[in-house]
Amino acid sequence: MKIVINGTPKEFDVESMTAEDLVKILQLQGKRFAIECNGEIMPRSLFKELVIKNGDQLEIVGAVGGG
Amino acid sequence: MDKKDIMVDDWLIAGRSFQSRLLVGTGKYKDFHETKLAIDQSGAQIVTVAIRRTNIGQDQNEPSLLDVMPPNEYTYLPNTAGCYSADDAIRTLRLARELLDGHNLVKLEVLGDPKTLYPNVVETVKAADILVKDGFDVMVYTSDDPIIAKQLEDVGCCAIMPLASLIGSGMGILNPWNLEIIIDTVGVPVIVDAGVGTASDAAVAMELGCDGVLMNTAIATAKDPILMASAMRKSIEAGREAFLAGRMQKKLYSASPSSPTTGLINK
Numbered sequence: 001m002k003i004v005i006n007g008t009p010k011e012f013d014v015e016s017m018t019a020e021d022l023v024k025i026l027q028l029q030g031k032r033f034a035i036e037c038n039g040e041i042m043p044r045s046l047f048k049e050l051v052i053k054n055g056d057q058l059e060i061v062g063a064v065g066g067g
Numbered sequence: 068m069d070k071k072d073i074m075v076d077d078w079l080i081a082g083r084s085f086q087s088r089l090l091v092g093t094g095k096y097k098d099f100h101e102t103k104l105a106i107d108q109s110g111a112q113i114v115t116v117a118i119r120r121t122n123i124g125q126d127q128n129e130p131s132l133l134d135v136m137p138p139n140e141y142t143y144l145p146n147t148a149g150c151y152s153a154d155d156a157i158r159t160l161r162l163a164r165e166l167l168d169g170h171n172l173v174k175l176e177v178l179g180d181p182k183t184l185y186p187n188v189v190e191t192v193k194a195a196d197i198l199v200k201d202g203f204d205v206m207v208y209t210s211d212d213p214i215i216a217k218q219l220e221d222v223g224c225c226a227i228m229p230l231a232s233l234i235g236s237g238m239g240i241l242n243p244w245n246l247e248i249i250i251d252t253v254g255v256p257v258i259v260d261a262g263v264g265t266a267s268d269a270a271v272a273m274e275l276g277c278d279g280v281l282m283n284t285a286i287a288t289a290k291d292p293i294l295m296a297s298a299m300r301k302s303i304e305a306g307r308e309a310f311l312a313g314r315m316q317k318k319l320y321s322a323s324p325s326s327p328t329t330g331l332i333n334k
Contacts (some may be wrong), residue, residue: 006120026123032133033121034166038159041165055206059120061162063133065102066117066148067092067283 001054015054019047020055033062076307078278080113080256081172081204081225083142087112088273089303090144090258092283096292099135105286106136109296115144115174115281117186118163143167144206146174151187153177153194160198173198174281176208184234188215192222199223208260211245213252220253227253228260228281231272235284237264240271250276266295266302273306274314 002011006019012025019042023029035042036059042050052058077084091111096102106114116132145163147156160173177194179187186209198205199222206226207219216227229249232238239262240246251258256278263269263282272280280303289295 005123009122011297028121031121032131032166034162039158041161043165059158059162060123061118061123061159061166063116063129063145063163063166064119065096065132065144066091066146067094067115067281067287 003052003056003058004053005058006060016051019050019052022052022058023047028060031062033060035060074294076311078256083172084182085112085142087300087303088279088307089269089299090115090260090279090281091279091286091296093132093136094283095287099130099132101292102132103135105292105296106141108300110300111141113142113144113281115146115283117148117157118166120143139165140171142172143170144172144174145170147176147194149178150176151178151181151190151198153190156190156194157197157201160203161201164203171202172206172225174206174208175224185278186230188212191215192218195219195224196310203314206258211242211249213245213248216249216257217252220255223256224255225257226256226278228258230261231268232262234261234334236262237285238262238269239264240275243271243275244273246272246277266298269299270302270306270309273303274309276310279303 001015002009019035037056077086087110089109089111090113091106091109092115093102147159149161150156156175156177163173164171175195175198177187177190179185188210191207191209195207196206205224206228207224208228209215209219211229216229219227229246232242258279258281259272259277259280263280263285271281286292286299287296
């Protein structure tokens with residue numbers, strides 16, 4: 001499947017995956033981040049159930065220094 | 068006011084109690100170490116952070132701001148810096164709320180122009196209304212327009228944060244009269260946000276009766292940010308105490324010297 005993460009196209013050898021699968025693939029476990037999929041927040045508590053599929057647009061963000 | 072009362076000058080934002088009236092940003096520092104030293108020296112309890120895309124595939128062991136400054140030690144104020152529409156600002160703060168485990172105290176700013184960073188107040192009011200209805204406690208950056216400030220209070224913002232001058236300009240307080248009108252007009256805390264350049268600017272804001280001051284560049288880009296953070300802490304405290312004390316009336320001249328007019332020698 002092809003998805004877009006933070007504006008960059010990415011390809012994976014699966015038809016779909018859960019948000020939890022993606023977090024493992026991107027090695028984000030233990031990090032502070034939040035994910036939005038097609039404009040909707042993906043709550044961390046639902047990562048095991050929420051499915052990411054072909055064509056999805058994801059934003060993965062963290063906190064950085066700012067005023 | 069006696070000494071004991073001076074020690075207790077807590078204030079409330081959306082039901083949260085704070086002692087420090089200095090709010091600081093975490094941007095533009097040399098590194099996280101300097102960020103933490105300066106902020107701790109400032110005494111600030113509320114610190115702003117920006118929300119940005121995570122660098123996927125970058126070194127995962129690189130420390131993050133939240134590791135250096137744990138969210139249980141500071142009150143984080145995620146901002147919407149760089150957002151030019153109500154929609155982008157709302158999406159950013161919903162992500163921030165998820166990122167910070169449901170923390171709903173946020174700083175809304177919707178910009179109108181990349182050259183001046185002047186706020187777009189139309190989009191700001193629109194975003195504030197939606198965010199308040201969605202359960203956010205919204206501290207809102209705005210121009211120093213008293214009518215807009217009142218509208219932002221009316222849609223439910225918990226603090227109004229007018230600019231002193233443009234973001235990052237260090238020009239100080241350009242329109243103290245408008246700030247005074249805003250302070251007289253709104254019931255929620257008024258915090259000067261943006262434009263403070265040095266300690267005296269912060270003191271003037273507090274002497275006008277502002278509840279607090281939010282700054283970043285003035286501290287972070289000083290030659291010695293840690294020393295400037297200390298100066299800002301003192302100026303905020305001094306300005307606040309001067310406001311509470313009530314200044315003397317200004318007059319062009321006075322026939323009332325401070326020393327006795329009697330008992331002079333050779334008279």
